[in-house]
Amino acid sequence: MTSSNSASTKRRVFSGMQPSGEAHLGNYLGALRRWVDMQDEYDCVWCIVDDHAITGGGDPAELASNVIDLAVSFLAVGLDPERSIIFVQSDVHEHTELAWLFNAVTPVGELERMTQFKDKSQRFESIPAGILNYPILQAADVLLYKADAVPVGEDQRQHLELTREIARKFNAAYGETFPETEAIIEKDVGRIMGLDGEAKMSKSLGNTVAILSEPEQVWDRVRTAVTDPQRVRRTDPGRPEVCNVFSLHGFFTDADARADIDAKCRSAEIGCVDCKRILSDNIVTAFEPFRERAAHFRANPAAVRRILDDGAEKARSIAKTTMAEVRQKMGMDWRSSID
Ligand code: TYM
Secondary structure: OOOOOOOOOEEEEEEEEEOOOOOOOOHHHHHHHHHHHHHHHHHHEEOHHHHHOOOOOOOOHHHHHHHHHHHHHHHHHOOOOOOOEEHHHOOOOOHHHHHHHHHOOOOHHHHHHHHOOOHHHOOOHHHHHHHHHHHHHHHHHHOOOOOOOEEEEEHHHHHHHHHHHHHHHHHHOOOOOOOEEEEEOOOOOOOEEOOOOEOOOOOOHHHOEEEOOOHHHHHHHHHOOOOOOOOOOOOOOOOEEEEEEHHHHHHHHHHHHHHHHHHHHHHHHHHHHHHHHHHHHHHHHHHHHHHHHHHHHHHHHHHHHHHHOOOOOOHHHHHHHHHHHHHHHOOOHHHHHOO
């Protein structure tokens, strides 16, 4: 089923990102880069998911500035309010309302089997229900806009499968309402590993490079990256195929230069510091235009506010239409029974 987006014949895409500060390399390579490219082809809705960010608690003192930082990252990489709806989740209350209604069709067993729930719940002595219910809110985000597709990184695949399941269950219980949204996941990206080389790049693990970092900050981060563990001395030959720094070169360094690094690493002609320096320089060059645009938006907070206010208004108007349909299908429009 394709969504009935009356204003546009384009397929609609929705995606979200948690406001945990500036976007990092994993966010950019796994998601943002693709979102920017989609803007001409699709009817795009991009969301800063602050309701998700508070599911496990969080620091109230940081949330507001994190939302703004992420909005600046969105705009800096080229998300364009003229071609996309860009907004903050909590500005559109229908997200949490629909999530509540989806509680009615979501089996707890499905929530408990989510890998991210299993990982995150280990960090708590007493697990907040928000951590368990997180994917219900994610399903509500997507289905509120009847999105046809959701571009995400590999780590979100399971949540999107549950979104489809929730749509199926809702449709079966209350009649055909939601599309079975397709996940768009770039095959050649997968999970971007963090600088520790052990876990996926993630703000909560402190193993990231923020895309808006100044050149010296990029180097400060990249120089700490773990390389081939067997390459202990500068004179030891390296194994690019097991080295996370070399895999990051795949996104920032052209094929000839990579072949050169590969050969010189194996023969110990260059050391890990040399290899990291090239990577750091190439990241700095690739993100230079983003830093410039970010500076512009940081100097114009009123413009960022206007963009987010305007985005919320457009999002709300779609969300209200869906909610009227959902309430009616779930028998919650009691007024119609006394008309
Ligand atoms: P979040 O905020 O963790 O990440 C945002 C996007 O970045 C991708 N990503 C990565 N891709 C590759 N390698 C990595 N190391 C990496 N880290 C992050 C994620 O796959 C994601 O696409 N639950 C979601 C946010 C969300 C959402 C939604 C997404 C809420 N509602 C509705 C899609 C649709 C999350 O925590 O993403």
